[in-house]
Structure formats: C-alpha cells, structure tokens
Amino acid sequence: MPPSVYSYPESSQVAAALGKHILSIQESSNSSQPFRVAVSGGSLINALRKALVEDSEIASQINWSNWAIYFSDERLVELDHADSNYGLLKRDLLDHIKGTEQPTVYTIDSSLLDNASAIAEKYQEVLHKNFNIKNDSSIPIFDLILLGCGPDGHTCSLFPGHSLLKEESKSVAFIEDSPKPPPRRITLTFPVVNNAKNVVFVAEGAGKAPILKIIFEQPEEGLPSSIVNTKAKGAVSWFVNDPAVEGVNVQKSLL
Ligand SMILES: O=C(O)[C@H](O)[C@@H](O)[C@H](O)[C@H](O)COP(=O)(O)O
Secondary structure: OOOOEEEEOOOHHHHHHHHHHHHHHHHHHHOOOOOEEEOOOOOOHHHHHHHHHOOOOHHHEEEHHHHEEEEEEEEEEOOOOOOOOOHHHHHHOOOOOOOOOOOOOOOOOOOHOOOOHHHHHHHHHHHHHHHOOOOOOOOOOOOEEEOOOOOOOOOOEEOOOOOHHOOOOOOEEEOOOOOOOOOEEEOHHHHOOOOEEEEEEEEOOOOHHHHHHHHHOOHHOHHHHHHHHHOOOOEEEEEEEEHHHHHOOOEEEOO
C-alpha cells in the first residue's frame, strides 16, 4: 500500500488531522490489551501535544491509562538531561495531560548508560517480554509507531548509509556514531518499524521539502524514510504542512 499524505496549510490543521487519525487507530485497536505506541523525539512531540492534549475534543477520548509508550529511538543520556527524548516527552507532553490518567512509559535503563550494547539488549528484553515474544525470531507488532524525518532522510536513529540499516534480527540496536548529536543512542530497527500496524510520520516546514522530494520521488536512493514507505507491512501516513511538500510529487489524501 503506498503511503497516504495528509497536507494542510496550517500547523494547527496538521495537529487536528493527526489527532483524529491517532484516535481512530486507538479506537480500532484491541482494548483488552495495552495500546502499544512508539514515539521519536524532535518536533513530533509538540505536534502530539497539540493533537492529543490541547484539542479538548480529542483529549477527552484518549485513553491514556491504556497506552504503553516506548521510544522509537533514545539518546544515551540521563533521563533528566536536556537531550533525553524521554525528558522531552515528559516536559512537552506528559506534564500537560489533564486529569490523573497517565500512560505507562518504558524508558531506557539509565543505570547502564556506560554500556550501549547492554542498554539496547535490556530494552529489547523489556519489549519482547511485554509483547509476549517467546522466541527471538519473532518481531514485536506495535499498534502505532510515530516518527519524525530528519533533513538527511533519517528516521528513528537509522541514518542514511549506516550499517544499522541492514540489521535483520534484533528489535533494538545501539549506535555510537550517530551523525546527529548526541552520538550514542538506541533505536528500533527496520524489522520492528516495518512490522507495525500503523506508522505515522510528522514533518513540517519548508526545510523538509528537499528531502521529502527525494524520499517520495527517488525511493531507489534507499533513504531510511523511503525504506519505511516502501517496505512497511502496515499503513504508512505522513502528516505534513503544505510548505514541507511544496514541489514534491505526491498524491494528497483528505481526512
Ligand atoms: O532522537 C532524535 O534525534 C529524534 O528522534 C530524531 O530522529 C527526529 O525525529 C528527527 O531528526 C526529526 O526531527 P524534527 O522533527 O525535529 O525535524
């Protein structure tokens, strides 16, 4: 299935559509088990706050206590460090949720910060336990993976040309030479991202247009975001503002 692209003039409209889309995925998921979501860092978190917390109609229908939130990628720093994706999620989203309901959030084990490999292994262990995966050849199936897209076409901490793009067996991998600082991170791998029921990208601003042009028009370049567009088994949707797809040959969908 080709990706759906939802594009709007204003950022507020992007957030409104994003909220509706996420709500419909929550509603159609099996409510007898946790709603399993992975989030990235970057501007995505602000968009999520606007979509899921500040929009009161959507906010009243988000069943936070059933949400299990994992990280699509996380930087190997203390959880209260300015670079932590968990820290960003907490400051810019979790702390704004009204009422007492909170999601369960699975952070990295920061007692292992010196050992990137051990952190990734531990995160994978938690993931596999929670997804009831008994043998390591099975791959977790997220209900929803929420992603950003970097100016080089990276997504998660899967960077163009990096050997991690070829990872086929692990669900979680570590990287110590990320071209985007900080260099030490963990990331979900393509087998997991491409196995999700739904993948949603959020990309806004004219600065994204040149890379979105390559992602959508030259998938043969093999940029990480193109790999998701072409290989994901589930539904892939992009929520963008018009400047981000200015001059990009994409079929726009309406929501
Ligand atoms: O840990 C990270 O560095 C982020 O998760 C990163 O992968 C981000 O999602 C993209 O760089 C897009 O970021 P923007 O949406 O802020 O451009």
